[in-house]
Amino acid sequence: DAKTTQPPSMDCAEGRAANLPCNHSTISGNEYVYWYRQIHSQGPQYIIHGLKNNETNEMASLIITEDRKSSTLILPHATLRDTAVYYCIVRVGFGAAGNKLTFGGGTRVLVKP
Amino acid sequence: NAGVMQNPRHLVRRRGQEARLRCSPMKGHSHVYWYRQLPEEGLKFMVYLQKENIIDESGMPKERFSAEFPKEGPSILRIQQVVRGDSAAYFCASSPNLPGSHEQYFGPGTRLTVT
Numbered sequence: 001d002a003k004t005t006q007p008p009s010m011d012c013a014e015g016r017a018a019n020l021p022c023n024h025s026t027i028s029g030n031e032y033v034y035w036y037r038q039i040h041s042q043g044p045q046y047i048i049h050g051l052k053n054n055e056t057n058e059m060a061s062l063i064i065t066e067d068r069k070s071s072t073l074i075l076p077h078a079t080l081r082d083t084a085v086y087y088c089i090v091r092v093g094f095g096a097a098g099n100k101l102t103f104g105g106g107t108r109v110l111v112k113p
Numbered sequence: 114n115a116g117v118m119q120n121p122r123h124l125v126r127r128r129g130q131e132a133r134l135r136c137s138p139m140k141g142h143s144h145v146y147w148y149r150q151l152p153e154e155g156l157k158f159m160v161y162l163q164k165e166n167i168i169d170e171s172g173m174p175k176e177r178f179s180a181e182f183p184k185e186g187p188s189i190l191r192i193q194q195v196v197r198g199d200s201a202a203y204f205c206a207s208s209p210n211l212p213g214s215h216e217q218y219f220g221p222g223t224r225l226t227v228t
Contacts, residue, residue, distance in 0.1 A: 032215065034215070038156075041202075041222075042221060042222070043117070043204050043206070043219030043220050043221050043222050044156065044204070044206075044219045045219065046216040046217065046218065049215050049216075087155075099144065099146065099161050099168070099169070099208070099217075100146070100158045100161060100169060100171075100172075101146075101148070101156075101158060101206075101217060102158065103148075103155045103156040103157070104155060105155055106155065
């Protein structure tokens with residue numbers, strides 16, 4: 001799986017949008033970009049994934065650059081409950097090889113009042 | 114629809130004892146994954162199982178660790194002769210057996226402490 005690079009930490013003001021960058025310059029054509037988050041001491045939580053197109057769901061938006069070498073997760077209105085470690089993961093989305101999630105260091109996001 | 118369930122949530126074992134961690138996947142899910150998170154470290158993949166089959170165990174230590182997912186009942190991660198370095202949070206995840214399914218749903222984890 002391609003590796004990802006994320007800033008180790010970032011602060012965000014409550015109610016503002018949080019923009020979390022991720023670099024994945026070695027991504028292959030059949031690899032998806034996934035985002036998970038881990039709130040303190042809990043199990044990771046799936047947020048969103050995408051291949052080429054931008055994606056949006058009830059939790060967040062995912063913006064993938066045209067060359068697919070980087071992406072940004074957007075939390076539109078951050079709340080204190082969004083304080084967590086956010087992981088950007090790149091992997092094939094199918095088959096046995098597509099089932100292993102490789103977590104890096106992630107970005108520790110602190111939402112401040 | 115209940116989520117992924119893990120028990121026990123906390124487990125204390127003395128060095129040399131055995132630890133058994135259980136994971137019940139979400140209803141209808143036939144794929145189970147185990148991950149380990151050492152203190153202050155990221156999550157590491159251990160093993161991926163389908164019913165009665167181990168698909169990928171590339172992250173499992175070669176000794177003392179084993180996993181199973183029987184036809185009936187929960188998936189079990191077994192650690193024999195535990196050592197202090199086994200102290201960690203062990204997370205189980207499940208996913209459905211659907212083409213194109215992408216998400217893994219994680220349980221709350223079992224925190225193992227070896228004294």
